[in-house]
Amino acid sequence: MCDGNIVFQGAAPLTQAYFGLVGYTNFSKYSNPADNAMKVLAIDYPKNEAMEKKIQTFTEYYEKNLKGRIMADAAEEEFDIGDSLKARTKAGCCLQFKTLAGRNFRQLKRNPLAVRVRIG
Numbered sequence: 866m867c868d869g870n871i872v873f874q875g876a877a878p879l880t881q882a883y884f885g886l887v888g889y890t891n892f893s894k895y896s897n898p899a900d901n902a903m904k905v906l907a908i909d910y911p912k913n914e915a916m917e918k919k920i921q922t923f924t925e926y927y928e929k930n931l932k933g934r935i936m937a938d939a940a941e942e943e944f945d946i947g948d949s950l951k952a953r954t955k956a957g958c959c960l961q962f963k964t965l966a967g968r969n970f971r972q973l974k975r976n977p978l979a980v981r982v983r984i985g
Contacts, residue, residue, distance in 0.1 A: 867906040872923035874935050887926045 877898040889905045908916050
């Protein structure tokens with residue numbers, strides 16, 4: 866994302882090639898693709914004309930070249946989560962209580978001083 870606009874969707878190793886097509890080719894050979902993407906997509910605030918042009922370049926390239934393919938791929942996929950998954954997404958009150966009590970117990974065990982403070 867760049868200034869709230871989607872500018873790339875894909876695998877991390879493809880970012881350098883993609884940004885190279887847009888016109889940004891100054892990447893270190895042995896650097897993390899995510900770090901490179903963050904450097905390229907960084908916007909200085911307050912925005913000036915160069916930053917606005919950068920945002921426009923990225924968003925236009927995405928709209929023309931990538932968005933249509935991604936939307937077409939998404940339209941071909943069927944996303945049916947089914948009733949069984951819907952039923953499992955909500956935890957019952959007993960499970961919630963057990964989870965919270967266990968978390969609280971572990972926290973008190975790690976910090977015995979908190980027990981003294983709570984008890985008095």
